[in-house]
Structure formats: structure tokens, C-alpha cells
Amino acid sequence: MTARPAWTRGEMLAVAGSLQVRDGDVAIVGLGLPQVAALLARYTHAPSTRLLLEIGVFEPDPTEPAMGIADPRMWQGGSSFGSMLEILGVMLHGRRVTLGMLGALQVDQWGSINTTEVVAEDGSRRRFNGSGGGNDIASHAARTVVIMSHQPRKFARVLPFVTSPGRMVRGRPRDQFGLTGGGTCAIVTDRAVIAIGPQGAVLDSVHPGEDPDAVVADTPIPLLRGAPAETPAPTAEQLDLIRSRLDPHGWYTR
Amino acid sequence: MTARPAWTRGEMLAVAGSLQVRDGDVAIVGLGLPQVAALLARYTHAPSTRLLLEIGVFEPDPTEPAMGIADPRMWQGGSSFGSMLEILGVMLHGRRVTLGMLGALQVDQWGSINTTEVVAEDGSRRRFNGSGGGNDIASHAARTVVIMSHQPRKFARVLPFVTSPGRMVRGRPRDQFGLTGGGTCAIVTDRAVIAIGPQGAVLDSVHPGEDPDAVVADTPIPLLRGAPAETPAPTAEQLDLIRSRLDPHGWYTR
């Protein structure tokens, strides 16, 4: 019997996501959990991380949780405000961004991302939000980390739509297309961290209490099981930051 | 015997230049006399002219004479300040500029301009200020007017250097090169107005007191004499504006 963990799956996801941030990263983050994970990193092990928001905000320091990138709460404390061309153009396309953190509707084994449309089992299509800056971030950031919940339908060997390219696209390495960034290096879920390397997807770590085989079974893409580590459990400091400051209403982590 | 005119050659040049401005023009003006001529037009027959300065000034309304485009006196009263990319890019290259007014070291019979280097009779070369925004203005303004003093050495059938293209370059119409603006439509000097049309240079008008034949003799480019009109003489209002407001120290017109 396992003791009931002292954190939610969403909290574990935010913490595991935050660990992908390296101190000194220049990071562009997408809507939702990536925002929480990036801010958590900045308040803990990666204080000199510089955050950028595609809407045109440099180094925000929000004091309230936000409903998305377009929620002015997220821009509070910004060091300067500019345009999207400044963030996605000068900073990102100009190769000054070391880390992109993105959500995904679906991913494949090379970390390519679909945020455009899904196809149900009956063949019907359903549209979603499209790229926004997602394609640009996945194209140009030195590293891209995908943050999403771990549901089998969110993994696909062949995506119905490649919104944003991973390490390989259509069987070819990404640099053959002229892409400048390094591509997806990790898919962080609420159960595990899947590293995307030259050989494809590798189970890098499973979160405390998760069984690697069960995770693999619920991950319907080619995935090297290997001998995954256990993801560090959330610390009291991390949980306190999430609960008191970053997501007090539990919009993202509960 | 002619009575001594009640104005200087420079004042006549400023006035003749100003008459090239049409009310409603969006005009980019170069350093010196073009500034005086454009402002004179705006204060007289063309009040809704919108002036732009390549340095990044919209609609300046200076109250003091300036030593050039980079003299902050010239920016006073600007409606807004922006960048060169805004003026030479969005406004000019984006085809919103109807009139460019430029000085020139030398011109040819198609209104091409040299502001880069001249070759003396002994073959020695002498460098000048280069293009600045001049090439861009001559390339993209719907009409370009050259304003300069009338000296034979400033006219050349074959320029030693084409800094800015006129109506024809190297024997080919300008649009064959992909240029978007209309090219030079007039060369205004302190003796005459030379129109540049599909057939080349035509003596459009001579200033009061000038002999058309003498002007042609001092204009060593192919020039159709025809039956030139007399340029309207400066009015008292124009002279007063020049002397009291636009060029009180006579830097440009005396």
C-alpha cells in the first residue's frame, strides 16, 4: 500500500516541469502549466531565468495567478513591454531563447506537437486553438519542453496534424528542414519525464509512486523503458509556492 | 538693363522649389534647401503637406532654422517620433510617400543623382556624403524633386556614380529595375525649373531675369529648350517667411 501523496498530480507536473529549467535560461512559456512551472523554477533553483511572453512582455513577475498569456495579471512587474516581433522575432527567431515550454494536445515520439485538430475514433475532426507562438517556439528555441497531462490519447505515432516540429519530422532530422532550434528535449507529464534524444523517446524518470511499466503501457508511442530514475518529489518550499502564490485557486494544479 | 531683383538667388530657389509641393503631399525632405522649400510650401499654398524626416520625425513644425536633419531644432513640434524604419520603411518603401525633395552634387538628364563622389578634370576623385536616405527616397517616392544651385559642373550626361536612380538608368526605364517610385520629375535650380519627362529633360521655366539660351548653355546635358515659361517671382509673403522664420540667418538662401 502506498501512502496518499501529499501533493496533487498537477503539482507534481508543475514541479517536474520546473526542474527542466536551468538557471540562466531565456525562456518563452505558453499558456497554463508552463507559466506555473517556469515561475516556480525562477523562484527556486533557477533565479536568473529570464521569462518572455510572446504577447510582448520581458521578465514578468506576476503576483496573482493568470487565466492565460493575454491576462494582464501575467504581465505584472514586467521589466519592459514590447511587441510580438520583439519576443518571437528578435529574441526567438534571432536565436536568443534557450528554452521553450509548451502545452500540447498531442505529441509523437520525436516531440512534434499537435495543437490544431484531433481526429476521434469515428473519424470526426475537432479543431483546437492552433499554433499561436507554439510553432515558432518549437522551431527556434534551443530546447523545447512539452508539459501535459499523461493520457494515452495524447500520444500518437503519427499525428493527425504537425503544428510544431520535434526532433524528427516525416522521418527526417529537423535541421534538414532548415530549423534552427534543437527541438523537443523532454515531454513532462503528471506521471513521468520522457526524454527525446537522438534515438527517440526514452523514459527518463517516473514520478514517485508510478510504475514504469504502467507508464509505458499508457504511452502509445515507441518508448524506450530502460531503467528510469524516480523524479524528485516536490519539496515543501515548491508546494508552498504553488499553493500560496502561483496557483492559489488550483486552476492549473488541482 | 535689369533692375536688381528684390530677392537672392537662394530665395528664388527656395520659392521655386516650394512650388513643386502639392497640397496633401506626404513629403520626405533632405538636408538644407529642401527643408526650407518644403516648409515654405506648407506655410503658403500647401498647408496640409505632411513632412517626414528620415531620422524618425513625423510632421515637424520647427520654429528655428536647423543645421541639418540631425539638428534637433528641425524636429521641434513633431507630431510623433519614431525610427528610420518607420519613415524610410513603412512610409517610403511602403509607398505612402508622394514627394521626395533632395539636394544633389550632380544630376544627369534623367534626374539620376550623384552624392557619392566627383571626378575632377585631372582625374582625381573626391568623396562626398553618400546616400543617406537619398537613394531610398529617389527609388520609392511617387515624385522626386532635385533642388540645387545651377552650375555647369553639377550637370553630367554620364554621372561618375549613380547614387540614386532617375527616370532612366543605363538607358533603361527605371521600372525595369523593379523600382516602385516615379523618379525625378523636376530639377529646380536657382535659374530655372527643368522638368524630367518621358522624353528627358525639358526647360520648363526660367526664373525672372534669366535668358533661356544662357540657361541652356550652362546646362551641359541634353535639354529641350522649347518655350519655357517664367517662374513666378517670389511674393512678399514668401520672402517674409524665408527671412523672418525659415532662414533668418541666411544659411541656405543668402
Add this chain to the structure above:
Amino acid sequence: MRAGPDRRESLADVVADIRDGTRLALCGFAITRNAVAFAHELVRARRHRLSLTQVIGGMETDLLVAAGAVDDLSYGGGSLDRFGPLHAVNRAAMAGTLRLVEYSALALTLRLHAGALGLPFIATRSLLGSDLAQALIAGGHARLAEDPFDGTPCLVLPPLRTDVAVVHVDVADTAGNAVIAGPTWSIPETVRAADTVIVLAEEVVDVGAIDPSHVHIPAALVHAVVAAPRGAYPTAVFGRYDYDGAHLRRYAQAAADAAGTAAYLDEWVFGTGTFDAFLSKAAA
């Protein structure tokens, strides 16, 4: 400084000048700074066959599509942030009544930037390898090319211009010089790529009241200035008012199906008659 032309107009007047088939650009972003007052008036004027361009779609986009005003939409995606997706856009696209041309946010911004600058075309390394690029190339909106200097693959995009851009700003003077507080996303490029720019402003001030170093949209580009206090409601305007989460949620729920969408438009757009009445009803 001269007084400058007085470009003030009423919302009704500027909407009257927009014809069916206009290539319209909007400047809102999800739940912030949407030209909702303008969108309402356009819906009530029953304009059709608009060709819409917007880097990131939001409530204004969804309202116009919901009303059947839009034939095609070029965008870089969109949503109501966590309040929901653009239901009307997604439904119309699935039904085939709306032609979608989809970009990344940067790629569409670059097309507008090229349009603004009059560049013959613009090259990027975004979109490469994606299905977005495949669809754009198939539609004639992009081409694969080689960098002429180093031979590497890239994507070239044609400039994009529109007839009219509508933007909601904080302050504008009567001549059109406009100021935006906070981030400006693709507003600079969108307004500069339009032949006609309509500025809706929270506050309209005299010429001379704005520091010329702080102007985001120069008067030389602006054709009409419309006083529209709270005109972005229920979306947010940074430093002035928050989005109304309850109203956004109400809209997102209604827009989830066609009947709900029609009922929302009837009640909140057609039924109110004016934006002031809409604001009063929403505040009640």
C-alpha cells in the same frame, strides 16, 4: 505643433464605410484589448463576406464569425484563454462555411510586417517541416526557397496588406496619434499593413497632449478616431479595466453550439442596439 486635422468620427460612421467583402484586420489578442464595440456595430450593420486577418483571434473574432460576417480568416490561432476556445470559428471551419488560413503567430506577423514595409516578400525559418507550412504552400500563401547566400532551406512569404485595420488603444489625440500601455503584440505591424486605420480610444485628447516620443501609432497612418470608453469590454485593457470573467464564461458557454450562439447575439448584440446599452445591461 500644429493642431492637425480633426479625425474624430462616430462608430456608426466608420462602420458605414466598411463594405461587404472588406479585407479587415483586427488587433485584439484572446481576452485582451478586443475592439468589441466595433465588432458589435459591425454585426448589427449585418456586414458579410469579410476577409479577416488577425494574428491571434479572440472574442471580437468569434463574434464576427458567429454572426456570419466572415468568409475567410487568416490567423495564427486563437482562444479565449482558459475561458474557452473560439467555438464559432472552430465550428464554422469544420462546417466549411469559414475558410481558415493558418499560420504561426510570428509567420503571420512577418507577412504583415512585409506588407507594412512594402517588402517584395519576407523569409523565415518558422513553420518549416510543419503541416501548417504544407497547407500554406498548397494554398499559395508560402513557398519553400533556398537562402541565396548559403543555400539553406527557408520559407518565403508574400507581403500581406488589408483594407482596414481596427485597433483599440488607451489614448488618441484628435489627429490620430495613439498610445498603448503594456505589451503591443502584433498591433504595430497590423495597423501599418492596412490602407485605412481606425483607432478606437478609451480617451480622446487634444493634439499636443501626448508626448511625441510615446506614440505607438502615428497620426500619418490614421484615418478615423472614435471615442470608445470601455469599448473593449468584456475583454481587458491593461491598467484600465479587467476582463469580465463571468461574461466571458457566459459567452464561451453560449457559443458552444449554434443555438446558444444565436441566442447570445440576439440578447447581447442585436437586443441591446448600442454598445452603451450593452455595457449597462452587462453591469446590471
Add this chain to the structure above:
Amino acid sequence: MRAGPDRRESLADVVADIRDGTRLALCGFAITRNAVAFAHELVRARRHRLSLTQVIGGMETDLLVAAGAVDDLSYGGGSLDRFGPLHAVNRAAMAGTLRLVEYSALALTLRLHAGALGLPFIATRSLLGSDLAQALIAGGHARLAEDPFDGTPCLVLPPLRTDVAVVHVDVADTAGNAVIAGPTWSIPETVRAADTVIVLAEEVVDVGAIDPSHVHIPAALVHAVVAAPRGAYPTAVFGRYDYDGAHLRRYAQAAADAAGTAAYLDEWVFGTGTFDAFLSKAAA
């Protein structure tokens, strides 16, 4: 808002980091906002073989060339406005000791813009038909191309980046967020195309003292902030101080020949030892 890193450095420190052969970009324009304090320090440090880029050259450019610090200069022309031409630049170019690569002001700005944005290349319709284009094409700095969408001729330019850009601003905070009053010509593109940005500021303020909506150069791009009050003298800083016409005239007269140039440098740059001493001497 967080305090941000403290990027303040002394002028001597930033100049010490600039090596012979550096690709340096300057941001002055003729007689306005030249980084004269920086240029003096660089001359005194006897740097050589610099590769200089500046959209419009001015006094700072001429001083560095006069001191023999520059091997090549990419520019769009330049002058001291009515005070004179860039004598040292023109003389060195004629003598063959300075390689000039000449553009129009827009074309060079576009190259820097492409460098800033990481575009593979950028297309323009400036320069077409001119001898400037001929020379650039011959030098590998431009190519004729066809618009891939409509087949019309245009010119394509490769992106241009530099190692270090130096800019004189009005106000900067200690983290590097910088504000410029008045027009900004090609400063935005020049600083964004550099790997390292050095900001010289009339005033250095605490983080938080600058309205983030008014920042022209975001701290994320800046590597050093140097307090340099009156550091643009004898050129002008809009709203703060005028150019010194008498000193500019003195320089232009001296620079008309090599001996006068050397004498000017000896007296006003080497002889003063520090920029403060130069300011005191000039005010005497």
C-alpha cells in the same frame, strides 16, 4: 518587479573588453547622440582593425577613423551636417586605408533588421539600378533576385550582425532598460543586431524608475550600463543639450587635412586623458 542584475560598468572596463578586430556598431547620426565619450576612450586605448557598422556616420565615426582604429566601414553615408563632411572617412577611403562598403540608409538598416530577427535574408526594392547596388553585388553583400511570387526584380541582402553595439541614451536603469527621447533612427535595429550591447546613459536610475511601456532597449539585450553624462558632447542630445557648433566647426576644420587631424587628436583626445577633462577643457 525584481531588482534585476546590476549591469553598471565603468567606461574603462567596457573599452578594455573590446579587442582589436571587433565588429563594432555605433548609433550616432551626424551631429546628434554620438557616443563621443566611448570613441575617445577607444582612441586612447589604441584599438585597431575595427570593423565598423553605422547607418549614418557622424563625429564618432570620423574620430575613430582619424585615429586609425578602423579597417572597414559599412555605412549609409554620413556627415557633420552643415559643419562639414566626414573628412577623415573620405580621406582614408580615397587613400585606400579604409575599406568602405556603402549602402542606402534603409538598405543597411534592413540588413541589421534581418540580423536582429534572425531572418535568412531580406528583400528590398531600394538600391535597384544604382551604382551602390553594383558595388554591393560585386562585393558579395547583395544579390539581384526575382520575387518568387510575382517574378519582379528585387535585391536581396544577407543579415548583418555585429559583436558589440554602443548607444548613447537618455536614461537607463541599472539592469539596462533604456529610454531614448525623440527620434530613434536606426538605433533599434543596430542594437538588436549585436551580440553585446553597451549602453551609455546621461542618467542611470534604479530598476522600477522607468515605465516599462516606454523602454526602447530591453534589459534582456544589454550587457553593460555606463553612466556618461554629457557623453555625446559636442554632439546634441534632444531635450538635454545642444551640439556645440563652435567645437564641431573646429573639428571639421582640423580634420580637413591629416596634420590638423593629428593635432586635434593630440590636443583634445590624447591630451585630455579623460572625458571629464575634455569637457572641462571644451568649456574653458
